Each structure stands twice: as structure tokens, then as C-alpha cells.
Amino acid sequence: MDRKYLYIQTFGCQMNVNDSEKIVALLAQDGYEATDDAGRADLIVVNTCSIREKAAQKAYSQLGRFRLLKERNPDLILAMGGCLAQERGKTAMGRIPFLDIVFGTHQIHRLPGLIRQVAASHAPMVETGFESPVKSLEIAAAPPNGSVSAYVTVMQGCNNYCSYCVVPLLRGPEVSRAMSAITAEVERLAGSGIREVTLLGQNVNSYGLSGSGGAQFPHLLRTIGRIRGIERIRFTTSHPKDLSDDLIRCFADVEALCEHIHLPVQSGSNDILKWMNRGYSREHYLERVERLRTVCPEISVTSDVIVGFPGESDRDFEATLDLMRKVRFDNLFSFKYSEREGTAAVALDRRIPERVKQERLQCLQKLQEQHTLERNSAFEGRTEAVLVEGVSRNSERDMSGRTRSNRIVNFRGGDDLVGKTIPVRIMKAYLHSLRGDVQKERNRCSSK
Ligand code: 5AD
Ligand code: SF4
Numbered sequence: 001m002d003r004k005y006l007y008i009q010t011f012g013c014q015m016n017v018n019d020s021e022k023i024v025a026l027l028a029q030d031g032y033e034a035t036d037d038a039g040r041a042d043l044i045v046v047n048t049c050s051i052r053e054k055a056a057q058k059a060y061s062q063l064g065r066f067r068l069l070k071e072r073n074p075d076l077i078l079a080m081g082g083c084l085a086q087e088r089g090k091t092a093m094g095r096i097p098f099l100d101i102v103f104g105t106h107q108i109h110r111l112p113g114l115i116r117q118v119a120a121s122h123a124p125m126v127e128t129g130f131e132s133p134v135k136s137l138e139i140a141a142a143p144p145n146g147s148v149s150a151y152v153t154v155m156q157g158c159n160n161y162c163s164y165c166v167v168p169l170l171r172g173p174e175v176s177r178a179m180s181a182i183t184a185e186v187e188r189l190a191g192s193g194i195r196e197v198t199l200l201g202q203n204v205n206s207y208g209l210s211g212s213g214g215a216q217f218p219h220l221l222r223t224i225g226r227i228r229g230i231e232r233i234r235f236t237t238s239h240p241k242d243l244s245d246d247l248i249r250c251f252a253d254v255e256a257l258c259e260h261i262h263l264p265v266q267s268g269s270n271d272i273l274k275w276m277n278r279g280y281s282r283e284h285y286l287e288r289v290e291r292l293r294t295v296c297p298e299i300s301v302t303s304d305v306i307v308g309f310p311g312e313s314d315r316d317f318e319a320t321l322d323l324m325r326k327v328r329f330d331n332l333f334s335f336k337y338s339e340r341e342g343t344a345a346v347a348l349d350r351r352i353p354e355r356v357k358q359e360r361l362q363c364l365q366k367l368q369e370q371h372t373l374e375r376n377s378a379f380e381g382r383t384e385a386v387l388v389e390g391v392s393r394n395s396e397r398d399m400s401g402r403t404r405s406n407r408i409v410n411f412r413g414g415d416d417l418v419g420k421t422i423p424v425r426i427m428k429a430y431l432h433s434l435r436g437d438v439q440k441e442r443n444r445c446s447s448k
Contacts, residue, residue, distance in 0.1 A: 006032040007041035012049025018151040021141035043077045048084035052338035070098045083170040089128045104128030108136035130172045150194045155201035163277045163344040176212035190229030199235040205242045218246040225254035241279040251296035258404040264304035268323030269316035300330040300405035308337040308357030310348035330375045332368045376429035386424040388417040408433040
């Protein structure tokens with residue numbers, strides 16, 4: 001088999017990252033080797049995101065930049081996958097005329113065949129149908145060499161239809177994988193040196209509503225919690241309306257389950273939550289957080305918020321700030337509302353001017369910075385169990401790892417520590433990371 005080079009670029013969420021890892025593994029079987037150099041590639045895949053307009057624009061402008069390479073090498077194949085490909089289908093070819101392949105979110109398994117067809121005929125191909133069963137879900141991903149942590153997609157799609165969100169339109173209805181397939185994948189990962197798995201799904205806590213043979217998410221967590229070699233389990237993303245007491249109990253019962261939950265609230269105003277079709281109230285959200293903290297006092301809670309949803313008044317926005325002050329999130333991702341074609345919110349009037357969205361975003365981010373720093377500072381002086389991931393992004397002389405609460409910790413140490421869980425005393429807290437000193441093994445950790 002000739003050696004060929006694949007350059008893959010990924011936009012968007014963890015599921016897209018995991019899909020790209022599947023694409024790399026699948027194409028390796030056809031002789032493609034991944035490269036960081038687009039200039040030497042025989043095949044370029046851009047895995048796109050469409051959650052907000054800005055993400056869509058970024059993906060298109062990146063695709064546009066490959067024109068020169070296509071002109072230089074007419075045999076170069078350019079493929080577009082992911083959510084924007086699903087959304088735009090054939091029309092993407094109008095926007096990027098030198099595109100060879102557009103493949104949708106259910107069509108990853110067809111990519112090798114599409115590539116062969118394009119190589120033979122030079123005719124562009126578009127595949128964006130939804131399928132049942134979703135074969136793409138079962139492709140084994142290849143985490144990058146030397147990874148300590150891996151993603152495992154357990155379900156895909158969403159039936160919630162939040163009024164602002166394109167995901168149900170682009171990933172299709174909820175489909176869960178069989179528990180036996182997931183546990184086999186996690187066992188294989190554990191055997192290859194992976195110590196931490198993050199279970200992925202658009203709405204991961206409704207795992208089991210279709211296609212898993214009746215098993216529900218807490219049962220899946222408890223089962224994975226017994227797999228030898230897996231020290232840490234995380235999952236994302238959870239919906240507040242589906243956060244059951246049984247799932248909350250897992251934070252106390254399943255030792256490997258890390259003390260962190262990402263629980264997007266989106267707004268602190270009951271009126272806006274209703275217009276968003278979120279299916280819960282601010283009171284319900286606050287009660288769930290209280291319950292989480294009762295069962296697991298150490299838990300970190302992070303969230304997503306959208307500002308400037310149609311009709312959001314100053315009072316509604318105040319209610320979001322008020323909820324933030326009550327919860328004191330460990331971290332928060334905030335976004336300006338972006339209108340997406342095909343979603344119910346398009347029909348709502350009382351749009352919020354860009355200037356107001358920007359002001360609200362800045363105000364919210366300022367408040368969150370205070371909370372993040374306050375929460376991070378509470379770790380100063382504690383000794384934390386840190387799973388070492390590799391060399392720090394900040395400095396080549398430092399190593400980097402994570403606490404169970406998902407905080408990045410930088411410290412002096414050798415690369416022989418990669419993959420080990422070691423006690424690190426936290427000396428200084430920053431907004432985006434902690435700094436610490438490695439302790440002798442006999443010093444006990446404050447956390448598990
Ligand atoms: N505009 C702005 N933010 C959005 N999100 C989803 N759809 C939109 C939109 N149309 C945000 C939500 C979600 C996160 C992944 O992206 O906060 O939780
Ligand atoms: Fe989008 Fe709502 Fe589904 Fe999350 S739960 S993917 S925000 S529709």
C-alpha cells in the first residue's frame with residue numbers, strides 16, 4: 001500500500017475531536033498517515049462546527065485557505081465533515097467550489113469509499129443522510145500517541161429541541177450505544193495505557209432512552225467504574241432536567257468518577273428558560289446543585305450561559321447574575337446568542353442589539369472571573385492527586401496534569417511522570433490553572 005498523508009483540522013466540541021480520532025483510525029487502514037503539515041497532504045479533512053454563526057464562518061474561511069494547495073496539487077482531495085457539512089450539504093460546494101467531498105455526521109464510515117470514488121472519477125461527492133443504526137458511532141477511535149486520557153462516545157443526537165440549538169437538526173435524534181460495545185472499548189483503552197475516560201454525548205445523562213438494551217446512565221457509570229486500569233471517569237454534557245438522584249449518588253458511590261459536573265444552565269431567568277424550552281426552572285437547577293453538593297461536597301460545578309436571547313430584559317439578565325452568585329460556579333462558558341436557521345427561536349421577536357449582548361457578556365465574564373479565582377484559591381495549600389498528562393503548554397520545563405476537579409496543575413518534574421497520579425501541593429492559584437510542587441508519595445492527598 002502506498003503511504004499517503006492525511007491532514008485533519010477539527011473545530012468545535014469534544015465529540016468532533018472524537019470523530020476526528022475515528023477518521024484518523026479508519027483512514028489508517030487505507031494507508032493514510034496523519035501529518036501536521038497541510039502542504040504535504042494527499043487528503044485534507046476539515047471537521048466543522050455550526051453551533052454559532054462565528055464557528056461556521058471560521059470553518060468556511062479555513063476551507064477557503066486550502067485553495068492554493070489545491071491549485072498546486074490537483075490530486076489533493078479536500079473533504080468537509082461535521083455539523084456545518086451536515087447543515088449545508090450540497091450548498092457548501094457552491095461556497096467552496098474546489099471541495100471534493102461533503103460528508104455528514106452519520107456518514108463517517110463511508111469516507112474511505114467516498115475518497116476512492118473521488119480519486120477515480122474526480123467528481124465531487126455529497127453524503128449527508130441520517131441513518132439508523134448509526135454505523136459511525138461504532139468506529140473505534142485512535143487517541144493520539146502517548147495519551148493518558150481518551151474520549152468515548154456513548155450516545156449521539158438530541159431530542160430536546162432547545163429553541164436556540166441546531167444540534168438536534170445536525171446530529172439527529174438520540175441514539176445510545178450498547179453497553180457491551182462501550183465496555184469493550186473502555187477495556188481496550190485501559191489495556192493500551194489509558195487511565196482516564198470521558199464519556200461523551202450531547203445529552204449524556206439520557207443515555208439509554210434508545211438503543212442501549214435498557215441500561216441507563218448510572219448503571220453504565222457503575223459498570224465502567226469496575227474496569228481495571230481506569231482510574232478516572234468523566235462525562236459531558238448533562239442536562240439539568242435529566243439529572244436523577246441515582247446519577248447524583250454515583251458521585252459518592254463510584255470511586256473513579258471525578259468530582260466535576262458540567263451542567264449548562266443557559267439562563268437564570270424562568271421566563272427565558274421557558275422560551276428556550278429547557279424544561280426546568282431556576283429553582284429546580286439550584287435544588288439539583290444543592291443536592292450534588294450534599295452528596296459530594298468536593299464537587300466542581302461548571303456551566304454554559306447564553307446572553308442576549310430574544311426578549312432577555314435587564315431583569316432577566318440580573319436573574320442570571322443572581323443565580324451565578326448563588327451557585328458560585330467553578331468555571332463558566334458564556335456565549336452571545338447567535339441565531340441559527342431552522343431553530344424555533346428564529347420566530348421570536350424582541351431581538352437584543354449586539355452592543356447590549358457584548359455589554360452583558362463582559363459583565364458576566366467579570367463576575368465569573370471573581371468566582372473562578374475564589375474557587376481556585378481555595379486549593380492553595382492543599383495536596384491534590386494529579387494525573388500527569390505531559391509537558392506543560394506554558395513552559396517546556398514544566399509538566400502538566402489535572403486534579404479530579406478538572407483543574408490544570410503545572411509543576412516541575414520529569415516526563416517519566418506521564419500517566420502517573422501523584423500528590424502535588426498547590427502553591428498558587430490563577431484564573432486558568434494552579435501551580436504546585438510534587439510531594440513525596442507518602443504525603444496524603446486532600447482529595448482521593
Ligand atoms: N447561540 C449561542 N450559544 C449557543 N449554544 C448553543 N446554541 C447556541 C446559540 N444558537 C451554547 C449553549 C450550549 C453550548 C455548547 O453552546 O450554551 O450549552
Ligand atoms: Fe442543544 Fe438543548 Fe440538545 Fe443541548 S439539550 S444539544 S442545547 S437542543
